[in-house]
Amino acid sequence: MRVGVGLWTFQSTHSAPRNLAAEYARFPEDARRVEALGFDSLWLAEHRFWYDGWCPQPLVAIAGAAAATTTLRFGTAMLLLPQHDADRFARLAVSVSEASGGRLDLGVGLGHRDAEFDAVGLRRDRRGARMTDALDAILATDAPPPIWIGGMAGPALERGASRGTGFVLPQTLYPAEVVEHVATIRSAAEAAGRDPGPIGILKDCWVTGPGIAGADDVRERIRWHYREEAGAWWVLKGTHTGFQQPELLDRQLRRVYDTAVIGDVDTVGSSLAELRDCGVDLVTLRFWFDVTAGDAWPSMERFAASLLDGAGRLR
Amino acid sequence: MRFGWQLDPADVGPAPMIEGCGYDVVLIAATARSATAAAATLAATTSALRVVVAEEVGAEHPVELAEEIAVADLVLGGRVLLAVRPAAGCADRFAEVLDLLSDAFAAHPFRHQGDVWSVPANLPENHFNLESLVRVMPAPAQLDMPIWIAGPVGRSEALERGFGVLADPDEDVAELGSWWAAAAAAAPGRVRRMRRAMVWEPPVVAGRLDVTAAVDDLRRRQTAIGLDVVIVRPPAGADVDALAAELTTEVRPRVQLDRLPPGLDEHWTAHRAANEATSDTGPSTAVDPT
Numbered sequence: 001m002r003v004g005v006g007l008w009t010f011q012s013t014h015s016a017p018r019n020l021a022a023e024y025a026r027f028p029e030d031a032r033r034v035e036a037l038g039f040d041s042l043w044l045a046e047h048r049f050w051y052d053g054w055c056p057q058p059l060v061a062i063a064g065a066a067a068a069t070t071t072l073r074f075g076t077a078m079l080l081l082p083q084h085d086a087d088r089f090a091r092l093a094v095s096v097s098e099a100s101g102g103r104l105d106l107g108v109g110l111g112h113r114d115a116e117f118d119a120v121g122l123r124r125d126r127r128g129a130r131m132t133d134a135l136d137a138i139l140a141t142d143a144p145p146p147i148w149i150g151g152m153a154g155p156a157l158e159r160g161a162s163r164g165t166g167f168v169l170p171q172t173l174y175p176a177e178v179v180e181h182v183a184t185i186r187s188a189a190e191a192a193g194r195d196p197g198p199i200g201i202l203k204d205c206w207v208t209g210p211g212i213a214g215a216d217d218v219r220e221r222i223r224w225h226y227r228e229e230a231g232a233w234w235v236l237k238g239t240h241t242g243f244q245q246p247e248l249l250d251r252q253l254r255r256v257y258d259t260a261v262i263g264d265v266d267t268v269g270s271s272l273a274e275l276r277d278c279g280v281d282l283v284t285l286r287f288w289f290d291v292t293a294g295d296a297w298p299s300m301e302r303f304a305a306s307l308l309d310g311a312g313r314l315r
Numbered sequence: 316m317r318f319g320w321q322l323d324p325a326d327v328g329p330a331p332m333i334e335g336c337g338y339d340v341v342l343i344a345a346t347a348r349s350a351t352a353a354a355a356t357l358a359a360t361t362s363a364l365r366v367v368v369a370e371e372v373g374a375e376h377p378v379e380l381a382e383e384i385a386v387a388d389l390v391l392g393g394r395v396l397l398a399v400r401p402a403a404g405c406a407d408r409f410a411e412v413l414d415l416l417s418d419a420f421a422a423h424p425f426r427h428q429g430d431v432w433s434v435p436a437n438l439p440e441n442h443f444n445l446e447s448l449v450r451v452m453p454a455p456a457q458l459d460m461p462i463w464i465a466g467p468v469g470r471s472e473a474l475e476r477g478f479g480v481l482a483d484p485d486e487d488v489a490e491l492g493s494w495w496a497a498a499a500a501a502a503p504g505r506v507r508r509m510r511r512a513m514v515w516e517p518p519v520v521a522g523r524l525d526v527t528a529a530v531d532d533l534r535r536r537q538t539a540i541g542l543d544v545v546i547v548r549p550p551a552g553a554d555v556d557a558l559a560a561e562l563t564t565e566v567r568p569r570v571q572l573d574r575l576p577p578g579l580d581e582h583w584t585a586h587r588a589a590n591e592a593t594s595d596t597g598p599s600t601a602v603d604p605t
Binding site for chain 2: 010020023024025028050052053055056057061063066067068084088092094095098114115117118120121122123124235239
């Protein structure tokens with residue numbers, strides 16, 4: 001199972017104010033450090049038009065860091081493909097893939113925030129059709145990068161399975177749900193008459209140890225991160241965001257808390273081995289939040305030293 | 316006069332050499348490959364070059380380009396400039412594009428209601444948690460994002476807004492001079508702050524750079540239009556390393572001042588001849604004449 005790390009988002013938040021110019025300027029060096037630790041890949045995420053500057057064009061940031069590295073792969077989990085112009089994005093994706101020597105993994109999602117679509121004059125209810133068009137534009141190029149779809153709804157499964165893409169599962173799945181989703185993805189590929197693409201998953205992660213922030217501390221930081229994100233942005237059910245639906249928000253945060261892989265080397269190692277045994281091909285470990293960035297290096301170093309095999313895979 | 320070099324987005328490998336030669340700027344124009352992506356790769360391979368990203372605009376939502384440029388500028392530590400010209404059939408919306416780019420680069424929420432775009436659009440099909448104003452984030456690293464107007468179409472917008480001007484290599488120098496003279500008469504204070512750039516194809520004769528002709532030509536442009544940034548577009552098949560070096564050693568020093576002190580030009584010429592005499596390969600060949 002390949003092991004990547006993320007998610008670099010370049011945020012300056014209420015909890016963790018940062019100089020964004022310094023964050024971007026440091027990114028090539030961050031990438032070199034991740035590569036030196038032996039991880040398979042470094043992943044970014046995308047959002048737009050938010051107070052904290054969450055990176056709206058992760059491929060541009062990747063282009064800068066890819067040139068500073070030689071073997072590290074770069075991925076997006078997830079890039080909001082339907083919000084972008086299909087032809088322009090296809091050129092950008094191919095350009096970045098070529099510039100990186102083929103080291104780009106393009107993870108794409110539908111996007112959920114109406115305001116992002118509306119800012120660029122798009123209807124969110126047409127995101128499915130736009131996703132299809134944009135995927136086909138990329139796949140029609142000379143050298144499309146590997147594509148991973150984030151989403152498990154019927155249309156997303158069909159879209160990915162019929163095109164032989166990979167899939168990225170969300171971080172908040174319980175083990176039994178992972179098993180179920182892996183089976184669903186494989187069935188969808190079979191139904192489409194294609195070999196199943198690789199299956200990836202995001203996982204919030206932290207390895208504890210001497211000189212490293214403790215589990216309870218990190219769990220609380222991550223909860224505050226998701227409380228803000230889900231509270232301000234996510235329309236959990238109905239028409240209101242999380243802050244307006246506190247019970248649903250609390251339920252979502254309990255899931256976040258329960259499904260994070262946090263603990264000592266042995267605890268984290270066995271949880272990830274379980275994922276591998278479920279059929280997961282790639283896990284992107286989210287050490288890097290606005291609330292943990294910088295502090296994450298000791299934990300990532302301990303993980304790498306104990307659990308990586310030297311080829312970017314779980315030992 | 317600042318010197319720059321035009322690079323193909325599919326091949327920006329020469330950028331470190333260009334920087335090492337002493338050039339100030341590179342220009343990357345979008346083709347079938349992304350100019351912004353190519354520009355961003357220079358963050359790892361260069362440290363001081365300013366990077367002009369040249370785009371045709373109007374066919375896509377301007378906010379998309381604004382975001383790409385802002386992130387590229389952050390990746391490059393504040394070294395980006397944006398040069399724009401209308402895409403085919405989009406001249407009528409050029410002013411609106413510039414309005415939107417300017418709003419997008421500014422660090423405040425805005426609303427735009429134009430003939431082509433509305434930001435936010437407030438589409439009735441979008442329901443949840445919509446905004447009445449939009450803030451394009453992050454802002455570029457630079458507090459004032461430089462925008463140049465490339466080519467003759469839409470040039471009046473440069474004067475209107477105080478943007479720089481990037482002329483094409485085939486534009487008539489006398490006409491350009493007239494334009495600048497009229498602009499200076501109309502808005503002298505604004506024109507003083509505007510950059511005067513031009514893409515330039517150096518004179519190459521029988522495969523060799525004609526240094527005298529190059530110096531004379533640049534001085535002529537400097538006099539006629541106040542040229543202060545020249546972007547070299549190398550001829551097809553040029554030995555880029557040799558041409559870049561020759562321009563920066565033999566041409567550039569000769570156009571930095573209004574005049575050279577007596578004897579200095581002859582001193583440089585004699586130095587070059589001495590170097591060529593001791594070189595095993597003889598004079599450098601800028602362009603393969605075949």
